[in-house]
Amino acid sequence: MTEPVHTGGCVCGAVRFAATGTPARVTICHCLWCQRRTGTAFGTEVVFDDAQVAMASPELAHYRHVSDESGRWLEVAFCRRCGTNLGFTLEARPGIRTLPAGAFDDSSWIRSDALKIRHVYLRSRRDWSELSPAVEQYEQHFNPQ
Secondary structure (H helix, E strand, C coil): CCCEEEEECCCCCCCCEEEEEECCEEEEEECCCHHHHHCCCCEEEEEEEHHHHHCCCCCCEEEECCCCCCCCCEEEECCCCCCCEEEEEEECCCCCCEEEEEEEEECCCCCCCEEEEEEEEHHCCCCCCCCCCCECCCCCCCCCC
């Protein structure tokens, strides 16, 4: 049986990616950094092992942010041309890579009945963002380090 391949990319089309197989989870993060990074109430990241993701383009750029809470870095990938968020890697979780749910060409496979979905950092959740009772919920991270 062939592993599913999920493709996506940036708004302008300069950066494309392919993720093979099933992700470990989907994390919906309500921290203030993700709110600013995405310009909305939370970031929705699909978490894969690094080896599952193929992404390359001369337009791919990175920004390393150091958390003022943990002191650890998160390295965000984005399109140099259009600025689209293309996920990140984390110092605290070597070997994983996230891809934003909204950057997939077809995200219909991202469902709470098929994948583990977690809301994290609810302590900074915006009052106007509703939570689904069908997913796990944590005031901080589900596995703080």
